[in-house]
Amino acid sequence: MKLYGQGRAAIADDAATAQRLGWGARRRSRPHPDLILAPREGDPRREPWIAPPWYRPGLGLDLLRRRPASRPHWTYLAEAPGVVRGLGDLAKPVETRSWSVGLAGLGRVGGVAATILAAAPSRLSGIRELLIHDVDAANQQRWLLELGSIARWRGRGELPLVRVARPGEMFTRCDAFLFAATDGVPPLGTRGEVRLVQLAPNRTILSGFLAEARRAAFAGLFLIVSDPVEWLAQSVFFDSNSDRQGRFVGDGMAPERIAGLGLGVMWARSLAAARRQGWSDAVARAGAAYGPHSAEVVAFDDVASPDRKRSERLSRAARECNFKVRDLGHLPYVGPGVSSVGLMLPPLLAGREVLASVFVDGIYFGAPARLTWGLHPTARRMGGEVWTALGGLHARLQTQARALGLLWP
Ligand SMILES: NC(=O)c1ccc[n+]([C@@H]2O[C@H](COP(=O)([O-])OP(=O)(O)OC[C@H]3O[C@@H](n4cnc5c(N)ncnc54)[C@H](O)[C@@H]3O)[C@@H](O)[C@H]2O)c1
Structure with missing residues (x-):
């Protein structure tokens, strides 16, 4: 394997990209890189350009429920010219996270x-x-x-x-x-x-x-x-x-x-409904919200084994709370500012699981997700009805993205 670059990341066996980056062959005197990245085949309009070793290309929405793969290296799509900025960023020394x-x-x-x-x-x-x-x-x-x-x-x-x-x-x-x-x-x-x-x-x-x-x-x-x-x-x-x-x-x-960042407040609204029913401990442990910051959001009391009635109640709360605040004569902004951003950003930056709308098979879709340089959905075991609901929702959003002119032909 021939490595290029002297920083904490090096690319493997790709002289053309190394040249675009201005990276020479890695000197023997350099320590072993923290990250090795290898080129992979893929569609830069639908897939992450730079992906961690566990990423399994071509899974599409299945990323939400399939366990990560264990591959030796990070990978990147060399044909997207913008990828060089990301590779350059990855090669910089990591200061104490600040x-x-x-x-x-x-x-x-x-x-x-x-x-x-x-x-x-x-x-x-x-x-x-x-x-x-x-x-x-x-x-x-x-x-x-x-x-x-x-x-x-x-x-x-x-x-x-x-x-x-x-x-x-x-x-x-x-x-x-x-x-x-x-x-x-x-x-x-x-x-x-x-x-x-x-x-x-x-x-x-x-x-x-x-x-x-x-x-x-x-x-x-x-x-x-x-x-x-x-x-x-x-x-x-x-x-x-x-x-x-x-x-x-x-x-x-x-x-x-x-x-x-908009799913945080949706989930907070679902949790508030669960609290009123006395289920919030179980829901906080096993439930989650998915989809957009809109009336199409879906929430489940237990992602692996959902109760239909409870999940419907949680989804309704997420969808309707903003209208309830508006009907009282106020625009909703405290819950959103705190739950979607103020309380979500620090764990996001720390690489912990958060709720965010991240790139899944060509569109942005709300889901539990984690930052590993890029943001990726985190997989969990899913009941059949959850998977069916998310599949239908993702397909509808893809159609809507096309109708809005936000997808390339
Ligand atoms: N993500 C969420 O959870 C969530 C929840 C509720 C609302 N929102 C959305 O958040 C957005 C902000 O809502 P808001 O109630 O704070 O609106 P707001 O009208 O109170 O504030 C908007 C601010 O943007 C500023 N602004 C406008 N043009 C700008 C520009 N070119 N550069 C810099 N600043 C500019 C305005 O001066 C104003 O201060 C809206 O789109 C709202 O629908 C998001």
């Missing part, structure tokens, strides 16, 4: 999320600095002052440093970027769909951030909080990797470095 997090959009949801992140000691959250940005200068200054006013009386453990940053600077500094901006949330009294209607305006806002990310050759995590969560995550992948004619080029963001 993250710089960027957050764009300091509205109701972004503000609550920022508050939780700014109040968690860095040694617990893994976040050393929080870079904030809002297009409204007064609002941005207000949040700088508010977040700067968070401190603990002689508390142990430093809180993250909060600074303002323009998008360009954000992408050169941060390791993970959160997008929580919106052109506008449909007002109270709106009947029906309140998320999908935000796609076109929020995709336009996102395009400015994607241009900055490209300029900075950003290889960090790109996390979507704004609605519609999964379609905006899909837009990041689609728009950053298409040419002007909408053809796949593959020089943008790697799909496994993009994710949506």
Whole structure:
């Protein structure tokens, strides 16, 4: 096996990619690399570009229930030009895990999320600095002052440093970027769909951030909080990797470095319903939510052996709670800011299992997932009815993605 690259990652038997990276043959004096990556065959429009050794190509949605494989090496798809940024990132030395997090959009949801992140000691959250940005200068200054006013009386453990940053600077500094901006949330009294209607305006806002990310050759995590969560995550992948004619080029963001954060609050709403029934301990242990941050989300009391009635009740709670808050005359944002982002991001960054919408067979799909450089779903034993429901849901979402023009032909 011929290795290339002097960093903590080396690639095996691929002189062409090594040349694109500017990596020479690995010197004998170098220590053995932490990671060896080998090229693999695959479709960069449907599969992660860089995958850990346990990843089994071609499994599609089965990734949600099949146990990981044990292969000797990491793998990558050499034909996506953007993969070189990821390989370069993997080869960098790993500092003691300490993250710089960027957050764009300091509205109701972004503000609550920022508050939780700014109040968690860095040694617990893994976040050393929080870079904030809002297009409204007064609002941005207000949040700088508010977040700067968070401190603990002689508390142990430093809180993250909060600074303002323009998008360009954000992408050169941060390791993970959160997008929580919106052109506008449909007002109270709106009947029906309140998320999908935000796609076109929020995709336009996102395009400015994607241009900055490209300029900075950003290889960090790109996390979507704004609605519609999964379609905006899909837009990041689609728009950053298409040419002007909408053809796949593959020089943008790697799909496994993009994710949506919206399933956390759905699950929290299901758990609240379970608590009211007195089942929450069992549900918290064996249940889970899947699918999008929308009225199509599904929740199960026990993924391996679900009870139909209980699961329906949990799904209904996840789907309807936002309308209940709206009917009381308020927009829901505390549960979302805390459960989808504030309490989800630190374990996500630490590589623990979280709920997130991650790339599964070409689209972003909410599921228990884990960060191993990229974000991948974690498999668990599944009852037949769960598997049937998820298969149908994933297929419907794929059709919808095509209808929205978010899949390449
Ligand atoms: N993921 C979840 O769990 C979840 C839950 C509820 C709502 N949401 C969604 O989160 C998004 C934010 O909701 P909100 O209630 O905080 O909205 P909001 O209107 O209160 O705040 C939006 C913020 O974005 C800022 N903004 C607009 N354009 C910008 C730009 N170009 N650059 C930087 N900032 C910009 C605005 O100035 C404003 O401060 C919405 O799409 C909402 O539907 C997500």
